[in-house]
Amino acid sequence: MKIALVQIGSPEDEPVAARFDRVAGLVRSAASADLIVLPELWATGYFAFDDYARDAEPADGPSLARLGELARETGAYLHGGSFVERLPDGALRNTAVLFDPTGELVHSYSKVHVFGYQSKEAQLLKPGDHVSAVATPFGAVAGTTCYDLRFPELWRCLVDAGAEIVIVPAAWPAARLAHWRLFTTARAVEDQVLVVACNATGTQGGVELGGHSRVVDPWGTVLAEAGTEEGITWCDVDPGVVPATREQFPVLDDRLPSYRELTIRGAHA
Numbered sequence: 001m002k003i004a005l006v007q008i009g010s011p012e013d014e015p016v017a018a019r020f021d022r023v024a025g026l027v028r029s030a031a032s033a034d035l036i037v038l039p040e041l042w043a044t045g046y047f048a049f050d051d052y053a054r055d056a057e058p059a060d061g062p063s064l065a066r067l068g069e070l071a072r073e074t075g076a077y078l079h080g081g082s083f084v085e086r087l088p089d090g091a092l093r094n095t096a097v098l099f100d101p102t103g104e105l106v107h108s109y110s111k112v113h114v115f116g117y118q119s120k121e122a123q124l125l126k127p128g129d130h131v132s133a134v135a136t137p138f139g140a141v142a143g144t145t146c147y148d149l150r151f152p153e154l155w156r157c158l159v160d161a162g163a164e165i166v167i168v169p170a171a172w173p174a175a176r177l178a179h180w181r182l183f184t185t186a187r188a189v190e191d192q193v194l195v196v197a198c199n200a201t202g203t204q205g206g207v208e209l210g211g212h213s214r215v216v217d218p219w220g221t222v223l224a225e226a227g228t229e230e231g232i233t234w235c236d237v238d239p240g241v242v243p244a245t246r247e248q249f250p251v252l253d254d255r256l257p258s259y260r261e262l263t264i265r266g267a268h269a
């Protein structure tokens with residue numbers, strides 16, 4: 001399975017239409033991949049909070065139609081990163097989307113943990129409320145988005161949903177790059193999944209993004225890692241590594257049915 005991580009910036013002086021054209025060119029140039037992945041909220045720019053409402057679209061809006069068309073054109077699975085989704089009641093969500101090579105939207109995930117630290121996301125966006133996985137020729141694919149990396153409980157839900165490959169679009173700042181590396185590796189090892197994490201780069205709203213998009217296998221081996229530059233990072237991976245790891249080292253079988261049933265003794269208030 002050949003993966004292309006398209007790591008890009010969303011400079012404030014670039015009109016969204018021009019950015020879309022630029023990204024479409026990069027996606028076309030990655031057409032030999034089986035899976036192409038974009039970062040979180042790349043069209044608007046994660047830190048361009050004042051533009052969220054302006055750029056929000058329903059799931060049947062023109063941006064997703066265009067991404068579906070790009071998937072069909074390239075003949076690859078295209079994870080379009082995430083976009084600001086406008087729900088029928090007017091609320092906004094940070095929704096990640098996966099298209100199959102025919103251009104059909106086969107999976108979507110709305111970010112469950114919206115971020116509030118030096119970020120207006122938690123004020124502006126409604127959290128998602130469910131997870132799922134979709135069968136592909138490479139294994140069952142699920143997604144989480146950026147800050148969700150900090151919540152292992154959510155990742156266990158992905159395992160329960162059957163996930164073998166987890167795609168993580170992100171806009172993770174350079175200031176916490178060590179955490180990015182730590183969590184992408186930790187989640188891959190503890191959940192025995194292939195983590196495919198595509199970060200943004202450049203500077204937005206005065207925040208420097210970390211880049212270093214990466215692919216990590218269930219043993220914690222970093223199969224590919226970008227630098228901070230824009231461009232495509234390629235990774236060849238045998239997706240059979242997930243079932244093989246789970247069979248050789250079946251730690252997930254040792255999970256308790258519910259940790260809430262454990263007695264907590266001597267808890268401090």
Ligand SMILES: NC(=O)CCC(=O)C(=O)O
Pocket residue numbers: 040046115145146147148150170171172173176179
């Ligand atoms: N886009 C995000 O969710 C940023 C998350 C982040 O910066 C962090 O968890 O640290």
